[in-house]
Amino acid sequence: xxxxxxxxxxxxxxxxxxxxxxxxxxxxxxxxxxxxxxxxxxxxxxxxxxxxxxxxxxxxxxxxxxxxxxxxxxxxxxxxxxxxxxxxxxxxxxxxxxxxxxxxxxxxxxxxxxx
Amino acid sequence: xxxxxxxxxxxxxxxxxxxxxxxxxxxxxxxxxxxxxxxxxxxxxxxxxxxxxxxxxxxxxxxxxxxxxxxxxxxxxxxxxxxxxxxxxxxxxxxxxxxxxxxxxxxxxxxxxxxx
Numbered sequence: 001x002x003x004x005x006x007x008x009x010x011x012x013x014x015x016x017x018x019x020x021x022x023x024x025x026x027x028x029x030x031x032x033x034x035x036x037x038x039x040x041x042x043x044x045x046x047x048x049x050x051x052x053x054x055x056x057x058x059x060x061x062x063x064x065x066x067x068x069x070x071x072x073x074x075x076x077x078x079x080x081x082x083x084x085x086x087x088x089x090x091x092x093x094x095x096x097x098x099x100x101x102x103x104x105x106x107x108x109x110x111x112x113x114x115x
Numbered sequence: 116x117x118x119x120x121x122x123x124x125x126x127x128x129x130x131x132x133x134x135x136x137x138x139x140x141x142x143x144x145x146x147x148x149x150x151x152x153x154x155x156x157x158x159x160x161x162x163x164x165x166x167x168x169x170x171x172x173x174x175x176x177x178x179x180x181x182x183x184x185x186x187x188x189x190x191x192x193x194x195x196x197x198x199x200x201x202x203x204x205x206x207x208x209x210x211x212x213x214x215x216x217x218x219x220x221x222x223x224x225x226x227x228x229x230x231x
């Protein structure tokens with residue numbers, strides 16, 4: 001079964017500090033893509049960062065970076081220098097292009113940023 | 116348009132009524148997805164359109180749910196004889212379908228459906 005697990009329903013972080021959101025997934029495919037999406041109260045999902053499974057180097061986008069551990073099927077998101085605007089739901093997702101067109105999403109982590 | 120547009124943003128209906136939700140994808144995007152997001156849950160895949168190919172309907176929860184995509188652009192998700200458990204946010208996403216961004220989905224703001 002294709003599944004994504006986010007074991008932290010809620011997380012909080014002090015403004016300017018660093019927080020890590022965890023994600024594990026289950027697939028037997030070797031070719032896949034991983035994503036972190038942010039959903040603010042406006043409901044619109046915004047892509048934060050993505051990682052191709054064949055790339056060993058961890059993706060980074062400004063204050064956002066991932067720790068991709070392929071053997072452990074782990075894909076955590078690190079947010080550095082947290083800002084109030086980072087408060088949102090964060091969803092981990094992946095897609096396996098060779099086994100259909102679906103994107104599989106986790107249940108999300110609600111991040112609170114404390115001023 | 117500049118982004119994915121969904122309408123209405125909110126819909127309240129009575130149990131047993133039919134509803135239509137609209138999605139206008141980014142111009143030129145060949146792939147279009149519908150998802151359902153229930154309170155406190157992740158995104159549940161409903162249906163996928165890619166160009167002129169037959170849609171992937173594997174996620175539709177019952178035969179009360181159907182979707183069309185006319186002219187490869189605008190899509191309508193129809194829920195017949197709505198039930199209270201249909202209450203959720205319905206999200207639409209589009210994707211270029213090819214090129215370096217083919218695996219990136221661009222989402223609309225969703226339609227919040229409330230069935231009384």
